[in-house]
């Protein structure tokens with residue numbers, strides 16, 4: 001099933017509308033804008049425009065796609081599967097409310113900056129609840145995507161049974177996509193090394209069943 005495709009033509013990302021549940025989400029993206037030499041994608045939520053970097057939009061689409069594929073493996077269907085994809089797409093939307101100086105910083109973040117960044121899950125879930133949906137799977141997926149089974153995650157340091165299943169799915173998709181993509185502050189890791197890393201933390205940081213689903217997806221050419 002193809003949920004989103006990113007097309008590079010004219011550097012504009014287009015959303016292919018292939019699923020009725022995702023139509024409202026596709027409508028969020030309204031165009032492109034250049035901000036201080038950087039090309040940003042404009043999205044519109046509740047009548048207001050926001051600019052997100054191409055990198056953030058591209059990562060969001062990848063996490064939506066990977067989460068959707070894992071969701072299929074985990075036997076999610078129809079609206080529940082779409083909730084996973086929507087949560088995947090919106091998981092980092094809370095970064096809109098954190099200064100670009102911190103989000104785009106190339107060097108190491110200070111302790112104070114790290115604490116600010118850690119709030120993006122909560123900012124995102126609150127924003128989505130107010131303007132997009134009150135669906136609990138979507139909201140908890142966003143709120144929990146940096147929580148880890150052993151309690152080492154954030155914002156609350158929740159443990160295994162306290163973390164929503166959608167949050168656990170988004171967490172694995174997020175780490176997989178983030179590590180396999182080039183970032184200004186580090187080189188990208190190969191798919192194989194990334195799977196090894198995630199697998200090494202299966203059962204401690206990441207849910208075992210969900211890691212198995214990622215491996216299955218990779219075998220089929222993620």
Ligand SMILES: [Fe+2]
Nearest residue numbers: 091092145146
């Ligand atoms: Fe995040």
